[in-house]
Amino acid sequence: MINFTKTAAVIGLVAGSSLGLAAIPAQAFSFGNDGIQFDKDTLVDFGFISSQGLFKSTLSVFDGTTSTVLFAETKAFDTSLTDFKGSCPKTVSSPSGNCENSFLFKSGVNYSLLLDSTPNGKVYSTTSLNNPATLQAIFTETGANSYLIAFDDRGNRNDVDFNDFKVTAEFKSVPEPTALAGLGLVAGTIALSSRRKKNQA
Template sequence: MTTLTLVKKTSFTVASLATTMLLSICTPVRAFMFGTAGIQFDEDTNINFTFDQSHGAYQSSLWVAQAQSGNTGYTNIARLFYETKPSDNGSANDWQGSFGNAVTSENRSITQTFKFLQDQTYALLLWSDSGTGQPLEQYASSSTFMNSPEWFAANTQYRRDDCLVAGCQQAVFGDFNLDYSSSDSFTSVNGGKGPEQYSLLTMAQLAQGTKISFDDAGGGNDVDFQDFTLSAQLAPETMTQQAQRRQIPLNGDFTVPAELAAEPVPEPVTVFGSMLGLGALAAARRKKKRGQQR
């Protein structure tokens, strides 16, 4: 199976290097996260991923990628689903692809189980062939910070130039709506809620089952988040183990108990660190602009 590494560039400006250092110091380690900041669990955790549908002319594959030491790179380690052709029937239904027709998996099952190892950092990567015949031509990451020019795919000519240094969101998580028959924006379809409001999942959402959907950066990066959709759910055996560890009774239908449903609250130091980082970048841009005007 082909593997490819996504690498963070080392040619930082002084300001971006300082920002990275400040964020590293100010941001505490998070035991659990599942969203645009990354994927991490405080114990080995099995997640069931079930394919829903794909749209768009790109031919894509969805991988789990694991961070290398220091988060300087991510390596593909498991292919969950992949398209054998761009769609079921040409451009019909916005290039719709369904499982068993345009989409399949290594074991031909519509549900794939992946074990996330304790304290390891992961991301989901949607790799696409935009028509060149190269299946790993470009990517969209579930982790927003990887969707910026600061990252590139090793051993390819692909470079992302359409997002700011801070990255851009290419995946949404949670109970959102998609309208494949409408040209309205994601925000309009979701009653004024933008993609940033669908950026992380709680353990309760994972236990009950929830959606993940990608924008593959095609079509001028229209961010409609309709290009590759699946669901994610905590595997029953994992849910049982967590309930037993916390000595919480679990219903026979695996309904998540209230004790596992707490919303993650950002720690003040994390918010401060993020604001400090953005401020450093803004200051660097202003200084550069003043220098060009002289």
């Protein structure tokens, strides 16, 4: 009975801590045309939807210095009979060969999405990085922490159609070490209690 009381007390303490963490306001972040930045490490899952146009494009995450490829076209489009649309896996895939990819955005770093369309040039999702500084990507919120991102590559006499490269993005925070430790403590306490009961039987 004493062991059970101690176990319940520990679980209650950890549960209370978890509730306290849950009550903390959601993390501050920027996810749009002013840049992509989180206040803690955040994993974002990207999904390719479609591309359209005459250019062979690559979509990357740009941190101001280096670029990490999310999706790349192996050719400009599937066929001209489909209005020059590109699909996955016929035309586009991630480096692993899938139609989805993930990227871990580090805390405090301001990122942008970079669309490089050969031979038309580069455009960024961050408006201020474009030359001239024009809007080249539209972020549409589709749910809790999920977005549709549609690019215009300035092709076809700068038609501003925002259908040249489309992806989805959904993000969630990487679990905090303290939260993981709390869960481990609960599991360890329950396991210890079970072993003691077996030894007493």
